[in-house]
Amino acid sequence: MSSIVKAVDLRKSYGDFEALQGINIEIRKGEVLCIIGPSGSGKSTFLRCINQLETVDAGALWVNDELVGYRRVERKLYELSEKQIAHQRLATGMVFQRFNLFPHMTVLENVIEGPVQVLRKDRNVAQAEARALLDRVGLGHKCDAFPVELSGGQQQRVAIARALAMQPQLMLFDEPTSALDPELVGEVLAVMRDLARSGMTMIVVTHELGFAREVANRVLFMDQGRVIESGLPDEILSRPQHARTQEFISAVLS
Numbered sequence: 001m002s003s004i005v006k007a008v009d010l011r012k013s014y015g016d017f018e019a020l021q022g023i024n025i026e027i028r029k030g031e032v033l034c035i036i037g038p039s040g041s042g043k044s045t046f047l048r049c050i051n052q053l054e055t056v057d058a059g060a061l062w063v064n065d066e067l068v069g070y071r072r073v074e075r076k077l078y079e080l081s082e083k084q085i086a087h088q089r090l091a092t093g094m095v096f097q098r099f100n101l102f103p104h105m106t107v108l109e110n111v112i113e114g115p116v117q118v119l120r121k122d123r124n125v126a127q128a129e130a131r132a133l134l135d136r137v138g139l140g141h142k143c144d145a146f147p148v149e150l151s152g153g154q155q156q157r158v159a160i161a162r163a164l165a166m167q168p169q170l171m172l173f174d175e176p177t178s179a180l181d182p183e184l185v186g187e188v189l190a191v192m193r194d195l196a197r198s199g200m201t202m203i204v205v206t207h208e209l210g211f212a213r214e215v216a217n218r219v220l221f222m223d224q225g226r227v228i229e230s231g232l233p234d235e236i237l238s239r240p241q242h243a244r245t246q247e248f249i250s251a252v253l254s
Contacts, residue, residue, distance in 0.1 A: 002065075004029045004170055004201050005050060009059035012045055019045040021225035022059070029169075032202045034212035034233070037222035038248060043205040046222075047172045050203070051094045052085050064091045064169055090118075093163030094172040097179045099155040101147040101162075107134065108143040111162045119166065126165070133161040137191045153184030157191055164195075171195065173204040209252060213237050221245045 003026045010023040020042045027033055035043045048054040050063060061068040066088055070077045080088065101110050111130035115121040121129075134140045137157040147155055156176055163171065173192065177185040189211050196202055196215045206212060212219050213233045220230035221240070229242045240246045 002029055003027060003062075004031075004064055005203070006062040007046075007059065008061075010046070010049065010056060010061055011058040012042075012049060012054060013057055018225050020049070023225075023227060025220070025227065025230075027201070027203060029201050030199050031217045032196045032204065032215055033218050033220060034204045034206055034216040035220045035222060036206065036209065036212065036236075036248070036252075037228075040224075041222040042225040043222050044174050045225075047094065047174050047203060047205060050170075051092050051172055052089050053094075063088070066091075090166060091168060092170045092172055093166055093168035094174065095156070095159050095163055095176045097175050099147070099152070099159045101155055101158060103147050106144050106146055107139065107150070107158050110147070110158060111165050114162065114166050130161070130165055133164050134158070136164075136194070137161050138187070151184055152180045153187045156180065156188045160188075160191055160195075170201045170203070173202065173206070175205050175207065177206070177208060207252060209237055209249070221248065223248070 005027040007023045007025050010020050011018070012020040023046060037043050045054060049056050049061060052068060055069060068088065069080055069085065071080060102113065105113065108127065108130055111133060112123065112126040115126040115129070116123055131140060131143060134143060137160055139154060139157055142150065142154065150158065177188050180188065189208065192204070193215055216233045218230055219233045219236040221228045221236060223244050228244055229236065229240065236245065237249060240249060
């Protein structure tokens with residue numbers, strides 16, 4: 001099975017703070033990878049590098065067999081233009097902690113904005129596809145609602161539908177339930193479970209260890225910008241080998 005993401009000695013710093021300290025990882029097409037770890041461990045930075053919201057300082061990163069941010073001509077690397085970066089970014093969809101919906105647009109308008117404006121899809125086609133996606137996330141009846149009229153869980157499900165409308169090959173989730181009230185978490189995780197079952201490649205930064213155990217093919221634990229250990233969900237969550245992983249999981253479950 002071919003890889004969709006490959007990072008080799010990936011490094012990223014903010015001033016003197018090293019957010020990523022040599023990440024080496026390969027993610028296969030169709031895989032669901034859950035990344036766990038404390039705040040400030042580099043989890044979100046890694047996702048933002050994949051989606052080119054952050055630039056890499058050193059090392060190399062490939063997404064969908066393309067070198068992120070550069071093109072290689074013989075033995076030289078050339079930085080991509082903003083337009084070329086935007087084109088590369090189309091391979092990935094990203095769902096953030098906050099929903100970032102356009103408040104002045106209806107749910108349907110939020111979902112079709114990207115396909116119509118960026119992909120230049122016919123509006124009627126985009127609307128039909130958007131309605132199908134909203135049905136899939138359980139919000140087909142909310143097409144004409146505005147974000148302010150929705151709960152946090154509903155807004156996050158619209159955000160997932162909006163990302164899927166761009167037909168990405170990889171979905172990135174940056175703690176998508178952390179801003180939700182506890183009773184709303186389940187409805188978002190249910191949509192993500194369905195997405196995982198459909199074969200979508202997913203990288204999920206999460207503190208929901210039960211979700212990681214159930215859905216992930218692999219769990220990766222990060223701390224201080226490094227990958228401490230990774231493996232099958234049961235191995236990492238039930239029998240972690242590294243003392244730092246054991247300490248983190250005990251703290252989350254206590």
